């Protein structure tokens with residue numbers, strides 16, 4: 293059986309919350325794997341082909357375009373691995389972290405799990421038992437409303453979604469009936485505009501119909517006929533990821549975005565949640581760095597310069613026959629730490645001997661073809677040491693040519 297993919301953080305769900313968290317986790321130098329069940333990132337948002345004036349700084353940008361921007365930035369995040377069109381089949385938590393099993397057989401070992409799987413629309417079976425194009429949910433209505441031929445439409449529900457759709461359709465010449473078992477739950481300005489609109493008829497505080505009977509020409513509701521009906525009855529956190537977690541595991545999972553039951557689910561709360569979750573995860577994985585009192589502004593960096601030893605490295609014939617001399621120069625950023633003005637326990641700091649040993653171990657464990665690959669392995673190893681928030685490395689082949697040395701350097705994490 294293959295070794296599990298070993299990472300710091302596994303994210304389930306690649307919407308705005310998952311992408312925002314992934315981007316931040318990358319910047320914090322944490323190795324992340326994002327599992328999205330759709331074949332693309334931000335799939336739900338990509339279906340929203342209209343602008344949204346409450347998105348600060350982007351009032352004229354279509355939500356679908358925002359989706360592409362978020363996805364592009366997430367895809368470019370260093371250290372982020374994507375599994376698109378993928379599903380997690382099991383997720384178990386133990387003191388060592390998370391063991392995930394993906395459909396298709398891949399196993400993943402993660403130190404933290406973030407659930408960012410969004411919402412699912414409530415689709416009561418009495419209306420949706422047999423799917424029909426004339427009976428829509430919020431997502432379908434939003435996708436189709438600009439192209440529906442005007443007529444009589446019934447909207448069940450009285451939240452923001454119902455009020456906003458009622459106004460949109462009434463402006464396009466529809467006769468709209470808003471039917472809800474209670475009063476308005478929509479924002480006051482939307483409700484007031486809907487009440488004042490001559491094409492919108494209200495039937496509030498009225499028990500909802502038992503059934504909607506669609507046929508080729510319309511929808512029968514009791515004694516009435518409509519051209520279309522939509523049930524806009526709210527949403528709930530998407531349950532598929534939570535169903536994988538037992539009670540113990542749920543206590544250890546991080547949750548972000550709509551999945552966390554946001555009072556106002558939208559792109560901005562989802563993006564902010566992703567950042568918050570990333571910082572919380574960093575704090576959980578690197579308590580030393582996070583607990584450090586920033587006010588001291590005492591950034592500590594361990595420098596190892598001119599560390600020389602022999603390693604099996606390279607693709608050239610002579611490089612494969614035996615080890616060659618290399619030099620590693622390393623800077624290990626420990627972030628902001630309290631000022632230590634008198635001697636303390638060595639166990640409270642990162643012992644630089646561990647850094648040196650880790651570098652030599654990683655470089656001599658096995659033959660590596662590419663310097664770049666060895667730098668990647670070294671970065672991961674050093675970033676996993678306690679308290680490390682950033683790594684700068686330079687690896688030099690000292691005798692590769694008779695007339696010069698060759699070096700490659702890299703930088704990862706926070707600097």
Ligand SMILES: Cc1cc2nc3c(=O)[nH]c(=O)nc-3n(C[C@H](O)[C@H](O)[C@H](O)COP(=O)(O)OP(=O)(O)OC[C@H]3O[C@@H](n4cnc5c(N)ncnc54)[C@H](O)[C@@H]3O)c2cc1C
Pocket residue numbers: 304305306307308309310327328329330333334335336337340343344355378379380408409410411430431434530532533548549550551557558559560562
């Ligand atoms: C019809 C409609 C209109 C909207 N209009 C607006 C608007 O005008 N303005 C606004 O700001 N917001 C609007 N929203 C809300 C906005 O889309 C969400 O608030 C935002 O996308 C939430 O981001 P998220 O990352 O939390 O969840 P989502 O965007 O829902 O992303 C969750 C992701 O998780 C994936 N997923 C689910 N389960 C699993 C699983 N088990 N494994 C792997 N992946 C999984 C999903 O495929 C999805 O890609 C609207 C939503 C709808 C449905």
